[in-house]
Amino acid sequence: MSDRSLIEAFVHQSYSRRRAGDIEGIMGDFGANPVFRLAGDEILGALTKEIRGREALRQMVQSLVELWDWSEHGIDTILIEGNRIVVHGKGVVRFLPTGERFTTETLDLLTLVDGKISEFVEFCDTHTVAKAMSSLAA
Incomplete structure (x- = not known):
């Protein structure tokens, strides 16, 4: 997939699946041996560990x-350089166990191979995520 408009359409469709919570659709956007990582401090535990393979990704x-x-x-914003894509996102997210809502921004780095995501690294406000999730540990 090298046509910019096809890549942009793929990214928009993929993020639409994310917004809808469409697990099968999300999984369909990833290749055979995907890598996923949330960039951040180990305070978030398993979330910041690199995930490899489809089964581990499905669980995540x-x-x-x-x-x-x-x-x-x-x-x-979507920036495309060859098979690397940077996606700047912003808006409100909600932590479902508590209903807490907050406005945040994310920056994702995607690598495409054969039209599928082979690597996905997300940079987010890990402090706010950890704070929201801390209520589960209490």
Whole structure:
């Protein structure tokens, strides 16, 4: 996939699936041996550990969909350089176990191979995520 308009359409469709919590659709956007990582401090535990392979990714995606509502978070900017894509997003996310809502921004770095995501690294406000999730530990 090298046509910029096709890549942008793919990214918009993929993020739409994320906002909808569509686990099968999200998984369909990833290749055979995907890598996922939330960049951040180890305070977030397993969330910041690199995830490799489809089964491990499915478990992570399932967990994230059960915990987070991204329906009000959207794409602001997409930058494309070859098979690397940077997506700047912003909006409101909701931590489902408590209902806590907050406005945040994300910056995602995606690598595409054969039209599928092979690597996904997300940079977010890990402090706010940790704070929201701390209520589960209490």
